[in-house]
Amino acid sequence: MADVADAIIKMITSRNNYNGGTLQPSDPLDKLGLDSMEVVSLTFDIEEKFNIELPFNANLDIKSKTVADLIETVNQLVAARTKTA
Amino acid sequence: MNRVVITGLGVVSSVGQSTKDYWDSLIAGRSGFAPATLGTAAQATSKLVGEVKGFDPAAHFEQSQLLLLDRVSQFAVVAARQAVKQSGLVLQNELAERAAAIVGTGSGGHTTVDEGFHRLYAEGAARLHPLTIPKAMISAAAGQVSLYCGTKGPAFAVSSACASATHAIGLAFHMVRSGSVTCAVPGGTAASITFGGMKGWEAMRIMSSDTCRPFSKDRKGMIIGEGAAMVVLESLDHARARRLWNLRLLTLTSGAKAEGEERPQSARPCRWRPTAARAGRKEGTRGSGPGRPPPTRET
Numbered sequence: 051m052a053d054v055a056d057a058i059i060k061m062i063t064s065r066n067n068y069n070g071g072t073l074q075p076s077d078p079l080d081k082l083g084l085d086s087m088e089v090v091s092l093t094f095d096i097e098e099k100f101n102i103e104l105p106f107n108a109n110l111d112i113k114s115k116t117v118a119d120l121i122e123t124v125n126q127l128v129a130a131r132t133k134t135a
Numbered sequence: 136m137n138r139v140v141i142t143g144l145g146v147v148s149s150v151g152q153s154t155k156d157y158w159d160s161l162i163a164g165r166s167g168f169a170p171a172t173l174g175t176a177a178q179a180t181s182k183l184v185g186e187v188k189g190f191d192p193a194a195h196f197e198q199s200q201l202l203l204l205d206r207v208s209q210f211a212v213v214a215a216r217q218a219v220k221q222s223g224l225v226l227q228n229e230l231a232e233r234a235a236a237i238v239g240t241g242s243g244g245h246t247t248v249d250e251g252f253h254r255l256y257a258e259g260a261a262r263l264h265p266l267t268i269p270k271a272m273i274s275a276a277a278g279q280v281s282l283y284c285g286t287k288g289p290a291f292a293v294s295s296a297c298a299s300a301t302h303a304i305g306l307a308f309h310m311v312r313s314g315s316v317t318c319a320v321p322g323g324t325a326a327s328i329t330f331g332g333m334k335g336w337e338a339m340r341i342m343s344s345d346t347c348r349p350f351s352k353d354r355k356g357m358i359i360g361e362g363a364a365m366v367v368l369e370s371l372d373h374a375r376a377r378r379l380w381n382l383r384l385l386t387l388t389s390g391a392k393a394e395g396e397e398r399p400q401s402a403r404p405c406r407w408r409p410t411a412a413r414a415g416r417k418e419g420t421r422g423s424g425p426g427r428p429p430p431t432r433e434t
Contacts, residue, residue, distance in 0.1 A: 066199045087202075087203070087266070090265040090266075091202065091264075091265060091266065093265065094262065094264055094265045097261075097262060098262070101261070103261075103262075
């Protein structure tokens with residue numbers, strides 16, 4: 051689980067437009083400084099790394115989501131994949 | 136109606152990545168044809184191609200920018216930047232709003248499509264990169280030229296096979312001439328030397344086994360090349376206001392013929408007859424030279 055969180059945090063903080071500083075789990079996803087291209091690119095990288103499909107639509111509102119929500123979603127999807135494998 | 140002048144040129148080609156190198160190669164009779172080396176294209180054909188050898192994307196773009204730039208757009212942007220730089224135009228404020236970017240291309244981001252489909256079909260990938268469509272779509276190069284050069288007026292692609300660039304420049308000419316824009320950055324770009332692309336051309340059995348000799352009696356066919364050529368057009372009045380002199384007026388009076396179109400002769404996109412010739416005027420025309428044997432039946 052910690053591996054998932056570390057990997058996602060690294061993916062976020064390595065983006066060009068990331069605000070900088072220490073990433074907090076409670077940080078809202080729309081306040082990280084990422085532009086829309088980086089958000090879909092981040093989604094792709096997460097899906098590729100963990101072999102999952104994120105239920106993400108770039109047209110939907112992500113304001114209510116935090117980094118912790120994203121990590122939790124990925125953890126659940128990874129667990130589901132492992133269970134069915 | 137405005138008079139129209141060319142005030143900037145830019146080129147990325149197999150025989151030069153600047154107008155000077157390109158021109159020097161032409162004068163020296165230097166060929167850019169050689170066996171394919173790009174990706175897996177050599178596995179698809181043993182024919183010669185006109186690759187832009189030594190083109191280094193990192194010398195022109197940041198890594199993050201390249202995520203959005205297929206090779207076809209990279210060529211177009213590099214050539215367009217050259218043209219705008221030579222023109223001396225500062226595309227800001229009102230001038231930017233009245234500047235068009237029109238790029239002709241036959242097949243858009245071929246490399247992106249080829250690599251993406253290989254991932255899907257051959258490697259069994261579950262997904263494509265999210266920027267696949269923005270990179271591959273046929274208007275991608277026009278959009279990127281607009282972004283990088285700072286034009287904020289019309290930006291779109293023109294596609295008519297081998298006549299795409301000519302049609303793009305012709306269309307931009309008419310827009311400047313009519314006054315709908317003050318200046319334009321039109322031209323053409325191509326980058327389809329890929330495994331799939333070369334298989335497609337091989338299937339048509341129209342590629343030359345040695346070289347391309349357009350208009351020669353013993354011509355054997357065409358050679359697939361890649362690159363971009365962009366120009367800057369502006370009204371004569373606008374150029375003169377910028378104290379540009381020694382300008383040569385651009386006069387276009389006819390459409391371009393898609394000579395490279397390989398469908399049956401009767402199905403060509405347009406039947407072309409120089410209106411200049413009809414009118415008895417001495418004006419420039421563009422000859423397309425794919426080097427194919429003459430048609431057996433005139434339609």
